[in-house]
Amino acid sequence: MNELALERKPSILRELMKNHATASKNVVFIGEGLPHPETIPFSEVSFTLKDGTKKVFTGSELVTAINYLPTQGNPKLVQKLREFMDRFHAPLRWEDRDVIATAGSQDGLSKVIEMSLQKGDAIVVADPVYSGLASNVRPYKAQLISAQYRKNGLDTVEMKDKLTAIWSSRSKDVKIPKILYINPVANNPSGHVISDEQKREIYEIACEFNLLVLEDDPYYFLGFQDELPKSFLSMDTENRVVRFDSFSKIFGGGLRAGWMTGPKEIVRIVEMHMQVSVLHASSLTQAIVLQILEEQGWDGFLDYTKNVKEFYRKRRDQMVALADKYLTGLAEWDVPEGGMFLWVKVKGVSDVLAMVMERGLKKDVMLIPGHAFMSDPTKPCPYIRLSYSLVPMEDVEKAMQRLAELIKEEQAIESQK
Amino acid sequence: MSQSVDYDRFINDLSARRKVSPIRELTKLFTTAPPGTIFLAGGIPNGSTFPFSRMTVELKDGATFKLEGKKIENALQYQPTPGYPPLVEQLQKFQTQVHGLDSTFWQKNSLLVSTGSQDALCKALEMSLSEGDPILVQEPIYPGTSAIIRPLNANMVPIGQDEHGIVPSALRSALSNYGSPEKVSSMKKDVPKLLYLNSTGANPTGATIPAERKKEIYDIACEFNLVILEDDPYYFLHFEEIDPVSFLSMDRDSRVLRFDSFSKILSSGLRVGFVTGPKELVSRIELHTQASTMHTSALSQAIVSSLLDEWGSEKLLQHFKMIQQFYKGKRDCMLASANKHLKGLAEWSVPRAGMFLWIKVPGIADTKKLITEGGIEHGVILVPGKDFLAYDDAQSQYFRASYTVASPEDIDKGFARLANLIKAEIA
Numbered sequence: 001m002n003e004l005a006l007e008r009k010p011s012i013l014r015e016l017m018k019n020h021a022t023a024s025k026n027v028v029f030i031g032e033g034l035p036h037p038e039t040i041p042f043s044e045v046s047f048t049l050k051d052g053t054k055k056v057f058t059g060s061e062l063v064t065a066i067n068y069l070p071t072q073g074n075p076k077l078v079q080k081l082r083e084f085m086d087r088f089h090a091p092l093r094w095e096d097r098d099v100i101a102t103a104g105s106q107d108g109l110s111k112v113i114e115m116s117l118q119k120g121d122a123i124v125v126a127d128p129v130y131s132g133l134a135s136n137v138r139p140y141k142a143q144l145i146s147a148q149y150r151k152n153g154l155d156t157v158e159m160k161d162k163l164t165a166i167w168s169s170r171s172k173d174v175k176i177p178k179i180l181y182i183n184p185v186a187n188n189p190s191g192h193v194i195s196d197e198q199k200r201e202i203y204e205i206a207c208e209f210n211l212l213v214l215e216d217d218p219y220y221f222l223g224f225q226d227e228l229p230k231s232f233l234s235m236d237t238e239n240r241v242v243r244f245d246s247f248s249k250i251f252g253g254g255l256r257a258g259w260m261t262g263p264k265e266i267v268r269i270v271e272m273h274m275q276v277s278v279l280h281a282s283s284l285t286q287a288i289v290l291q292i293l294e295e296q297g298w299d300g301f302l303d304y305t306k307n308v309k310e311f312y313r314k315r316r317d318q319m320v321a322l323a324d325k326y327l328t329g330l331a332e333w334d335v336p337e338g339g340m341f342l343w344v345k346v347k348g349v350s351d352v353l354a355m356v357m358e359r360g361l362k363k364d365v366m367l368i369p370g371h372a373f374m375s376d377p378t379k380p381c382p383y384i385r386l387s388y389s390l391v392p393m394e395d396v397e398k399a400m401q402r403l404a405e406l407i408k409e410e411q412a413i414e415s416q417k
Numbered sequence: 418m419s420q421s422v423d424y425d426r427f428i429n430d431l432s433a434r435r436k437v438s439p440i441r442e443l444t445k446l447f448t449t450a451p452p453g454t455i456f457l458a459g460g461i462p463n464g465s466t467f468p469f470s471r472m473t474v475e476l477k478d479g480a481t482f483k484l485e486g487k488k489i490e491n492a493l494q495y496q497p498t499p500g501y502p503p504l505v506e507q508l509q510k511f512q513t514q515v516h517g518l519d520s521t522f523w524q525k526n527s528l529l530v531s532t533g534s535q536d537a538l539c540k541a542l543e544m545s546l547s548e549g550d551p552i553l554v555q556e557p558i559y560p561g562t563s564a565i566i567r568p569l570n571a572n573m574v575p576i577g578q579d580e581h582g583i584v585p586s587a588l589r590s591a592l593s594n595y596g597s598p599e600k601v602s603s604m605k606k607d608v609p610k611l612l613y614l615n616s617t618g619a620n621p622t623g624a625t626i627p628a629e630r631k632k633e634i635y636d637i638a639c640e641f642n643l644v645i646l647e648d649d650p651y652y653f654l655h656f657e658e659i660d661p662v663s664f665l666s667m668d669r670d671s672r673v674l675r676f677d678s679f680s681k682i683l684s685s686g687l688r689v690g691f692v693t694g695p696k697e698l699v700s701r702i703e704l705h706t707q708a709s710t711m712h713t714s715a716l717s718q719a720i721v722s723s724l725l726d727e728w729g730s731e732k733l734l735q736h737f738k739m740i741q742q743f744y745k746g747k748r749d750c751m752l753a754s755a756n757k758h759l760k761g762l763a764e765w766s767v768p769r770a771g772m773f774l775w776i777k778v779p780g781i782a783d784t785k786k787l788i789t790e791g792g793i794e795h796g797v798i799l800v801p802g803k804d805f806l807a808y809d810d811a812q813s814q815y816f817r818a819s820y821t822v823a824s825p826e827d828i829d830k831g832f833a834r835l836a837n838l839i840k841a842e843i844a
C-alpha cells in the first residue's frame with residue numbers, strides 16, 4: 001500500500017451509520033443527516049424480465065432500493081455475493097477475506113491501483129492488456145513488465161525470466177513490481193483463456209515474487225468451454241488474490257454492478273476510499289441484482305449465462321468464418337476462446353495506425369488499432385481489435401471486404417517504402 | 418471585468434498525465450461519421466442479451482413512467498462518461514435557468530453527471546491537490562471532505578464561519594499570510610489555490626452565505642486566483658422565499674466548480690449528482706471517471722431524466738417547495754424542543770437551510786468526550802463538533818443534531834437526555 005492508502009481513515013459519518021444499524025433500540029440517534037422518506041417522490045419501482053417474471057419494490061423494499069446504503073453494499077446482497085463466491089470459487093481462508101459491491105468492477109480495480117501505486121512503479125501484465133488498466137496506471141508513469149500471449153497461452157517463462165532479472169538487478173532505476181494484473185478468461189482484446197494448469201504456474205510465480213494478483217474477470221461466464229474455469233481466487237492459498245467480478249456483460253453495463261473479493265485489509269482501504277467518493281454503488285442496481293439472484297438460484301443463473309455465452313459463441317463463429325473468407329493470407333488470428341473480440345494481426349504491415357485511423361475512416365469502416373492495448377503504445381503495432389458483439393453480420397461481411405481492400409492497399413504502400 | 422484563468426495551475430502532475438481512452442474517442446467520432454460507416458471498434462455487450470424488458474416507476478403524486486424498448490436498452494447499456502445524453506441536456510437547461518447563466522456560459526464550461534456529487538468533489542480534490550498544498554476550507558467542515566483531503570497530505574487552512582458562513586476578512590487575512598495577491602495568484606506551489614465551502618445550509622452549521630458576502634468572497638477569489646469548490650447539496654433545502662444566489666451565477670471568470678446533488682431532493686440511493694465548471698477542469702474529472710466508475714448508473718440517470726420529463730419545471734418547483742415546507746416544520750419542531758430542554762445549557766442559531774442544528778455547549782470543553790462517555794448510557798447520540806474540525810488536536814464545544822428523520826417524540830426525548838448529560842457533566 002502506498003502512503004496515501006495508509007493514511008486513509010474511516011469516514012466518521014459512514015461509520016456512524018454502521019453503528020446505528022447495530023445499536024440498541026433504546027438509543028436515540030439525532031446525529032445523522034439523512035433525507036426523510038416522506039420527501040422522496042417514488043412510491044413504487046418495478047421491473048419485468050423477458051421471461052415474464054416481475055418484481056415490485058414498495059414500502060421498506062423500496063426504501064432499501066432508493067436510499068443510502070452502507071458503503072460495503074446492501075447487506076443482503078453482500079451476503080448473497082459471499083455465497084456466490086463460495087458456490088463458484090470456494091475460496092480458502094474466508095475469515096481473511098471480504099467482499100464489497102462496487103459501481104462497476106472497474107471502480108474496484110481503479111481504487112486498488114490508487115491504493116498501491118506510486119510514481120514510477122512497475123506492474124506485471126500480459127500483452128495485449130485491457131486499455132482500462134492502462135488508463136489507470138499511466139498517470140503514475142508506471143513501467144509495464146509484460147509477458148506475451150502466444151499460441152499455447154501466456155508465456156510464463158518470459159514472465160519468470162523478466163521477474164528474475166528485475167530481482168537480481170542492482171540498478172536503482174529498476175523497480176520491483178508488487179502487482180500482477182490479469183484478465184484470465186477471454187482476455188480483452190485477444191480472447192485468450194488461460195488454462196487452469198497455466199493459472200497454477202502463474203500463481204506460483206506470484207508467490208515466488210510476492211505479487212498481488214489482480215484477477216479482472218468480467219467475461220468469466222463468457223468463456224466458450226463447457227466447464228467454468230478455475231479462478232485464481234479458488235487456488236489462493238496465500239491470500240494474495242484480489243478478484244474483480246462484474247454483471248456488466250450479463251445484466252447490463254449501464255447498471256454499474258460489480259464487486260471485489262480480496263484480503264480484508266485491501267477491501268477495507270477500498271471501502272474507505274469509496275466512503276468519500278461514490279459512497280456506495282447504486283441502491284437500485286443492488287436491489288435488482290439481489291432480486292434476480294434470489295429468483296434464479298445458482299442453477300437458474302448458470303442456465304441464463306449459458307444462453308448469453310451461446311449468443312456470443314455463435315457470433316464468434318460467424319465472424320471467424322467471414323475472416324477466413326476475406327482475410328486469409330492477409331492477416332492472422334487465434335480463434336477467440338470467449339468474450340466478444342477478434343484480435344487480428346495484419347500481415348505485411350508493421351504499423352496499422354494510419355491504416356485504421358485515416359484510410360479506414362475514408363473507407364467507412366471503424367476499427368480499433370492495437371496500440372491502445374500494448375504495454376508500449378508508442379511502438380509500431382500490426383494488430384487490430386474487432387468486436388463481434390453488436391454489428392449485424394451482413395455489415396460485418398461488408399466491413400471484412402473493406403478491411404481486405406484496406407490491407408492490400410496498405411501492404412502495397414508498405415512494400416514501396 | 419473577467420480575467421482569463423490559467424487552469425494548469427489547478428491541475429496536479431498525476432491528473433495532467435491522464436489521457437483520453439482511444440475507444441471512447443472513436444465512439445465519439447462514430448456519432449459524426451457518414452451513414453453506412455460500420456463500427457467494429459466498440460467494446461460494448463449486445464443489449465439483446467440483457468434480461469430486462471421493462472421498468473416502471475410510480476410517483477407519490479400518481480404520475481407513472483415506463484422504460485421499455487429502446488429506452489430500457491439504453492438504461493442498461495454503457496453511456497458516455499459525461500452522462501446519459503438526454504439527462505445532460507436537461508441538466509444544462511436546468512442550470513441555465515436556476516442560476517441565470519448567459520448564452521456564452523456553455524462555451525467555456527461543461528457539466529458532468531457523477532455518482533453522487535461527492536464522487537465529483539473527490540475527483541476534483543484528487544485532480545488539484547499535491548502533497549503539502551495548502552487548501553482553504555470552511556471550518557467546521559463536512560468530515561466527508563476532510564477525509565478526502567487528509568490522506569493527500571494537503572494542509573487545511575481553516576476559515577471560521579459566523580451565522581452567515583465564512584467570514585471574508587478571515588479569508589483575506591489567511592491568504593495575506595502567503596503574500597500579496599499578485600504574488601499568490603502567480604504561484605503554483607506552497608500557496609492555497611482552492612477554497613472549499615457549502616453555499617447553502619452548510620454542514621454542520623446550517624449557515625447560508627448571503628449574496629453580498631458571496632460577491633466579496635468571489636472578488637477575493639479573483640484577486641488571489643482561487644478556484645471555488647461550491648459544494649451545494651442543500652441548495653433547494655432552504656427556508657427562504659427565493660432560491661439563494663450561487664457562486665456559479667456570478668462566475669464571470671470561470672473559476673467555480675459547482676457540485677449539485679439529487680440525494681436530498683429525489684433519491685440518495687440512485688447516486689446521481691453533477692458537477693458544473695470550466696471545461697479544462699471538468700475534463701480532468703471526466704478522464705478520472707472514465708478510468709474508474711466509467712459513468713453514473715445509466716438506469717439511475719434514465720430514471721431521473723424520465724422523472725424530470727414527466728414533471729416539467731412547474732411540478733419540480735412544487736416538489737422543492739414541498740420539501741422546504743417539510744424540513745422547515747421539522748426544524749421548528751427541533752427548535753421547540755431545544756428551547757424547552759436546552760435553554761441556559763446551550764446556544765444555537767436558527768438554521769436558514771439544510772438539515773442540521775449546530776449546538777454550542779459553553780459549559781463543556783469537549784463534546785466528543787462527553788458523548789463518547791455518556792452518550793450510550795444516557796441514550797442519546799449526536800455528532801460531536803470535533804469531527805468537523807480541520808485539526809485532530811483541537812477541541813469543540815459543539816454538537817450537530819439533525820432534524821430530518823427523527824420523530825418529534827425522539828427529538829424531544831433526545832434533547833431531554835442531552836440536557837441531563839450536560840447537567841451531569843457540569844455538576
